[in-house]
Amino acid sequence: MSVDLRAVPRPALFGLVPLTIIQVAGTVGASSHQTGHRGLDALAVVIAVLGPLSLVACVRWPRQVLAFVVAITAAYLLRDYAYGPVFASLAIATVVTVVRGHRLVAWAGLGAVVGVFAIQRLAYDHPWSWSGLSGVVAWALLVVAVGEVIRVRRERISASRQARAEASRRQANEERLQIARELHDVVAHHISLINVQAGVALHIVDRKPEQAQTALEAIKDASKDALVELRSLVGVLRDVDEKAPRRPSGTLASLEDLVERSAHAGLQVHKTVRGDVRPLPSSVELAALRIVQEAITNVVRHAGATHAEIELAYDEAALSVTVEDDGRGFAPGDAGGTGIIGMRERAETLGGTLEVGRSAAGGTRVHASLPLRSRS
Known part of the structure; x- marks a missing residue:
């Protein structure tokens, strides 16, 4: 040895x-x-x-x-x-x-x-003497007791370190999942609009060049916005400070641009706001924006609709988000799609709910309820 x-x-x-x-x-x-x-x-x-x-x-x-x-x-x-x-x-x-x-x-x-x-x-x-033997036994028990105290303390310290490491890994996994959702939503939304506009431009470039120019301008704006958001996400992954964007991103104010770009893609979108508009937690605003983006992306790509309604309803406890279209309608088999899963995960992360079904006009209805305070 x-x-x-x-x-x-x-x-x-x-x-x-x-x-x-x-x-x-x-x-x-x-x-x-x-x-x-x-x-x-x-x-x-x-x-x-x-x-x-x-x-x-x-x-x-x-x-x-x-x-x-x-x-x-x-x-x-x-x-x-x-x-x-x-x-x-x-x-x-x-x-x-x-x-x-x-x-x-x-x-x-x-x-x-x-x-x-x-x-x-x-x-x-x-x-x-029994007292002498008792003293020896007491000494032996004291030695073992000291060892047990040290062992328990070391185990507690080790368990505490493992718990901290597990919490750190869990937080890192949640952050990676959040970034993956952001990437999916940003890429899917903007690329879908670019794809539709590119198809329109190719279709009318010879007969109506002025409309083709409008479609190309919409492609330019959508690609520019996509690059800004992707740069921001890549900056998070690299852990570097990127230059702040010239306009706010990830807020419900961005819905105005979404409505305008959707019109260029041939989808007429009308936005309705109910209740008292007020500042919301950033997590709620971002979740609401991404849910609306994903819902509109699905309408543009799959529904074959010409009109969509976006409704934001403010109350004291929650923000309700509803998107309806007049397209082909909701098929139960679509509930497992990545986009719908991502919307539902965003809502459930905040303690809310998301429902997907048929709208009154025969198309698809997406309704999300997002609590303004996280559930304990």
Whole structure:
């Protein structure tokens, strides 16, 4: 069993030197005062030295070191040497073994030493007393108790660190999921409008070039807005400060641009606001905007509609968002689409709900209720 001294903490190595001196000097002193025991010889000194030296390997091999220390301590007792600080190595090895989780081994080792002590008292006809034996047992229990306290404390510290690390990982996962939602919504909305406008421009470029120019201008505006939002998201991923956009993004004020761009794509959108308009938490405004964007994107891409209604209803407890169109209508199979899943996740993150079904005009109706205060 080789020991790499470089793997042993420096304070532990430095502490073994005074411990060795204390054990040797204490053993010599005890032998001079306890005349009823065997006199000091070379074996007693060797045992006093071997105990501290063996602790060098205690961190890596706690059970083996404890067994060795128990063996030399039992040999010390059976030789009937004077009682002294030779038991310090046993106490340290026991505490380390308990802290490393080998509790039964520690109990067994101390129990064996207590048993040898009782045998030694009887074998050498020393005065017997229950108080003396009780003192030895109490010392053994104290050593184990110290080890248990240290072990529990270390486990609590480790559990606390793991909990913090888990919370950090969970927060990072939630942030990545939020960024993924943002990327999906930004790309899907703007690219869908660009795709529709590009199709219109190709269709009428020869017959109505002035309308083709309008479609190309709409493509330019949509692509510019998409780049601004994508740059902002990439800045978050890179953890760098990007130049602030020239106009606010991620607020319900952006719906005016959405209505205008949708008109260029051939979809007439009408916005209605009910209740007292007032500043809302940024998370609610962003969720409402992305839900409306995704709903309009689905209308442009899939519904074949010509008209859509956006309604924002403010009340004291929640913001209600409703988007209806006069297109093909809602099919239950569409409920599992990525866009609808993303809208529902945004609403549920805030403690709200999202419903998708048929509108009164026969198209699709998306309704979300977003609480203004998160649920505890």
